[in-house]
Amino acid sequence: MSDSTPKPLVIITPEHEHQISPIIYCAKQNQLQIRTRSGGHDFEGRSYVSEVPFVIIDLRNLSEVKVDVQQKTAWLGAGATLGMLYYNIAIRSPRLAFAGGFSPTVGVGGHFSGGGWGVLLRKYGLAADNVIDARIVDVNGRILNRNSMGEDLFWAIRGGGGASFGVILAWKVRLVDIPERVTVFTIYRDLEHNATQLVHRWQYVAPNFEEDLFLRVVASRNTTSDGKITISAAFNSVFLGGTDRLLAVMQEKFPELGLVRDDCIEMSWIQSILYNVGFPIDSLEPLLDRFQPNVGYYKGKSDYVEEPVSRKRV
Ligand SMILES: Cc1cc2nc3c(=O)[nH]c(=O)nc-3n(C[C@H](O)[C@H](O)[C@H](O)COP(=O)(O)OP(=O)(O)OC[C@H]3O[C@@H](n4cnc5c(N)ncnc54)[C@H](O)[C@@H]3O)c2cc1C
Secondary structure (H helix, E strand, C coil): CCCCCCCCCCEECCCCHHHHHHHHHHHHHCCCEEEEECCCCCCCCCCCCCCCCEEEEECCCCCCEEEECCCCEEEEECCCEHHHHHHHHHCCCCCEECCCCCCCCCEHHHHHHHCCCCCCHHHHCCCHHHEEEEEEECCCCCEECHHHHCHHHHHHCCCCCHHHCCEEEEEEEECEECCCCEEEEEEEEEHHHCHHHHHHHHHHHHHHCCCCEEEEEEEEEEECCCCCEEEEEEEEEEECCCHHHHHHHHHHHCHHHCCCHHHCEEECHHHHHHHHCCCCCCCCHHHHCCCCCCCCCCCCCCCCCCCCCCCCCC
């Protein structure tokens, strides 16, 4: 954002769902574009920038989360964050979770409508795969649910981007079963310690792990103690089970990584969420903070590779 970034005429923060239809009528009458913002994490700024005159509907006040442990479902306002969802599940059940992304400050309005992946992806799919109902205001100001919007629109808002179709008010999601203890580890290897070979090998073994094992690689540019620039690969994992079984799986499928018992930490699923974003694991309250202190700003872009990247290009 800079001084020349286009600004909205107004930012509206509705407190009730029925306040949104009048905003849509008013914007249409005055030929104003509407930008809808839930968590504000859009890398391209699509929820808060436009080249034509526009207003922002910011859904931060529609963020109630209602968890039904018996039914293993939750209804949540589109302005809720992933952290709010995870927190509300964890305080009610240590054996339920939701298959969504890593960062607690990501909004569920944008995240679910674009897909949404995280550590439970391999076993339970994307966040969008676990949406079972929704409420949306359409371009004519009507509030629709899954039944009244029809299966085509319901399909489209789970991956096609919500803003193309209306203002999503709330989602109903399916919660998934997890063990009370999971095991995490993060192993760092740089170019001087076999990183290239390990990342290359990881591409072949990781897709064939059992579904309980999620192992990602996060590459970053680092400086060694003697001032040399290197690339470091962090092999970061959450395993839905205990250390003994994890060690056996890794020994069989990926012994080259050299995982040992001391690398493994057993904790609850909600603690693994905190661990993966670098928060202390003894307090859940930070998950509720929409605005985190000391955040770094960066731009992300995703790609999907269908064939493993060659060793030369790794
Ligand atoms: C720090 C960070 C971490 C991330 N981690 C992950 C991750 O682990 N996994 C992953 O899959 N992705 C991740 N992402 C990407 C993130 O899922 C997307 O950027 C997502 O669209 C953000 O949703 P939002 O509601 O926060 O963003 P917003 O900027 O509010 O919205 C994003 C888009 O969705 C539209 N939209 C938002 N709310 C609504 C609504 N209620 N109705 C209709 N349209 C709406 C907006 O208009 C915009 O086009 C991350 C992004 C960041 C910045």
